[in-house]
């Protein structure tokens with residue numbers, strides 16, 4: 001079925017033949033797997049080619065209660081895993097800012113969470129991956145193999161992940177004990193993260209893009225012990241997905257200067273300093289509170305700009321440049337990242353900042369100039385969030401791209417796996 005698809009940012013779009021994943025071997029043209037479509041740009045579809053959705057790969061296959069190793073098909077989402085295993089005291093070791101991502105997507109982007117500085121990325125907790133290659137061969141890859149690390153973060157370009165074994169973690173409760181600091185400037189927030197984040201598994205700062213000095217809210221958290229819960233609280237309480245939804249795309253952007261300032265002020269006022277007990281869903285996935293919230297950005301969608309740079313000074317320089325953006329954001333988060341394996345790894349050590357911005361021509365021009373500054377600082381743009389990177393900048397940022405292509409050629413000699421992202425950044429035709 002021909003259809004127009006986009007990622008979560010609703011920009012760019014492309015017309016593609018959308019097929020269930022069972023059709024992968026029946027078609028010889030170029031195509032790419034698609035999970036829940038939560039990557040922001042054009043990584044999860046192939047215009048004028050095939051997009052293979054994995055929604056039918058929904059089975060839980062095995063769980064070892066001694067080790068926490070769970071084997072699932074790649075279309076299973078983190079939400080489904082949490083609903084099933086949280087009541088038994090288990091949680092994924094790494095979660096992103098939304099639980100509505102598939103295991104295939106989590107591995108292909110090698111996603112990171114608030115605990116990257118201590119736990120690494122998602123694939124640091126993967127035992128093996130079963131990969132369907134372009135000629136129909138199925139390979140089981142383990143972390144000692146280079147192809148495992150080309151597939152982790154490989155954006156679906158080495159093959160289709162069919163199954164994976166992931167290690168869940170035992171948690172003492174489904175609440176996070178979080179300490180919040182409020183600072184008048186971003187510099188002060190970074191100082192707190194630098195001195196404190198190693199003591200906490202979860203560490204992140206929200207920065208107010210509408211505020212001249214970058215006032216910030218720093219969150220430092222850990223799983224709460226049962227003794228810290230109120231007597232009425234259930235130890236392991238899964239929360240079903242919220243029903244509140246934006247039902248259609250409004251003709252105009254609801255997120256404008258006025259609403260951004262209102263939301264930012266609301267966030268600032270409703271996050272008091274001090275220690276608080278927070279249910280896991282509100283802590284890790286606050287944006288999941290409104291379904292289809294991306295529609296609020298209107299018909300042109302939005303762009304997420306996420307980079308990692310080595311030093312605090314690099315981060316601050318980019319922040320001051322971002323203050324001059326032709327548009328404002330209510331969602332800007334900063335955290336420290338560790339090092340990561342893989343030729344396309346989005347890796348530290350360094351600092352990452354992610355910001356949602358309106359998709360306008362002026363913004364795209366502005367961001368492309370910032371991409372050059374990121375490259376000059378030996379920084380990287382996160383591929384799963386990207387909509388704008390061009391081949392020259394990609395190659396400057398990811399010097400191991402040739403290694404990646406060598407590994408891809410060994411398992412995909414015809415170059416069947418290709419997305420709009422891979423074409424845009426010059427990795428494939």
Ligand SMILES: Cc1cc2nc3c(=O)[nH]c(=O)nc-3n(C[C@H](O)[C@H](O)[C@H](O)COP(=O)(O)OP(=O)(O)OC[C@H]3O[C@@H](n4cnc5c(N)ncnc54)[C@H](O)[C@@H]3O)c2cc1C
Nearest residue numbers: 035036037038039096097102104105108111112155156161
């Ligand atoms: C609100 C929100 C918050 C987020 N927060 C974070 C965050 O904190 N940290 C972070 O790292 N990311 C974050 N993300 C990004 C998201 O985690 C990644 O883009 C993830 O890959 C999306 O998974 P998906 O199932 O939707 O994959 P899709 O978006 O459908 O696809 C993403 C990539 O995975 C590939 N892929 C999908 N399934 C398979 C498969 N079975 N086999 C091979 N390749 C496959 C696709 O080809 C594509 O290249 C966030 C996204 C949103 C919308």
